[in-house]
Amino acid sequence: MLTNPTLNQMQTLGLNGMATAWRELAEQDSAAELGRDEWLGLMLDREVAMRADKRVRNRLAAARLRFPEACIEDIDFAASRGLYRRNIMALAQGEWLKAHENLIVTGQTGTGKSWLACAIGRQAARLDHSILYVRAPRLFEDLALARLDGRFPRLIDKLIRVQLLILDDFGTHSLSDQQRFHLFEIVEERYRRKSTVITAQTPVARWHDLIADPTVADAILDRLVHNAHRIELQGDSMRKQKAAPVLTGGENGEINHP
Numbered sequence: 001m002l003t004n005p006t007l008n009q010m011q012t013l014g015l016n017g018m019a020t021a022w023r024e025l026a027e028q029d030s031a032a033e034l035g036r037d038e039w040l041g042l043m044l045d046r047e048v049a050m051r052a053d054k055r056v057r058n059r060l061a062a063a064r065l066r067f068p069e070a071c072i073e074d075i076d077f078a079a080s081r082g083l084y085r086r087n088i089m090a091l092a093q094g095e096w097l098k099a100h101e102n103l104i105v106t107g108q109t110g111t112g113k114s115w116l117a118c119a120i121g122r123q124a125a126r127l128d129h130s131i132l133y134v135r136a137p138r139l140f141e142d143l144a145l146a147r148l149d150g151r152f153p154r155l156i157d158k159l160i161r162v163q164l165l166i167l168d169d170f171g172t173h174s175l176s177d178q179q180r181f182h183l184f185e186i187v188e189e190r191y192r193r194k195s196t197v198i199t200a201q202t203p204v205a206r207w208h209d210l211i212a213d214p215t216v217a218d219a220i221l222d223r224l225v226h227n228a229h230r231i232e233l234q235g236d237s238m239r240k241q242k243a244a245p246v247l248t249g250g251e252n253g254e255i256n257h258p
């Protein structure tokens with residue numbers, strides 16, 4: 001039988017899951033019938049589960065999602081205007097993340113692009129991927145500032161290294177020379193190594209014009225769009241129907257696989 005000093009040692013070693021499981025087992029009469037291997041197995045199971053939970057919590061805290069409460073279980077497919085459960089569940093499996101593919105979510109204002117991107121980000125965290133959510137206009141400002149105050153290498157490194165980058169509200173304005181350069185830098189470094197989710201009101205067909213310089217636009221879009229799954233949300237703004245929040249949309253009811 002494990003003694004209190006043993007319990008203390010488990011806690012000292014950070015084996016809190018094992019310690020919790022041991023305490024619970026010790027209080028159950030039926031646990032006395034279990035063998036040593038079973039006790040140890042149950043304690044290890046709890047340790048593994050607690051560590052996995054903690055890792056997801058840490059990943060979500062680092063992600064800084066705009067809608068931290070968003071999750072794929074809350075997508076209302078019944079009232080959908082074309083977003084299919086099958087397609088979202090396929091994304092939820094995470095194969096696209098392992099294949100370092102991208103996801104582009106477009107649609108008019110308020111159709112739920114950011115919310116959906118956050119729900120997908122949360123799912124990626126559950127699958128043990130690191131996530132970072134950034135709004136594109138803010139990111140470009142940060143990068144410009146970081147160039148001046150010496151933070152640039154660290155910031156760009158963070159953007160390149162994270163396993164899933166969510167670039168929200170892309171395409172609100174045409175890109176300047178510097179913004180084009182920064183975007184290319186990020187996209188080039190992440191290409192085939194990491195996944196990116198991009199949300200935009202502007203349809204993909206107009207991104208070339210937004211990036212402005214045709215050669216750089218070709219280079220960026222080649223890396224960003226051609227290996228991207230796509231969702232086009234349709235319908236009225238969710239902000240208008242706050243009383244009945246429902247996720248809407250879908251391009252011809254399907255996600256276009258690359």
Ligand SMILES: Nc1ncnc2c1ncn2[C@@H]1O[C@H](COP(=O)(O)OP(=O)(O)OP(=O)(O)O)[C@@H](O)[C@H]1O
Binds near residue numbers: 075114200
């Ligand atoms: N499935 C959902 N469940 C609950 N609330 C939602 C859902 N989708 C969107 N919303 C709510 O609708 C509002 C608009 O959503 P969101 O910001 O994601 O839209 P958007 O398409 O990104 O808009 P914009 O292009 O203007 O940034 C938010 O307040 C969000 O909380």
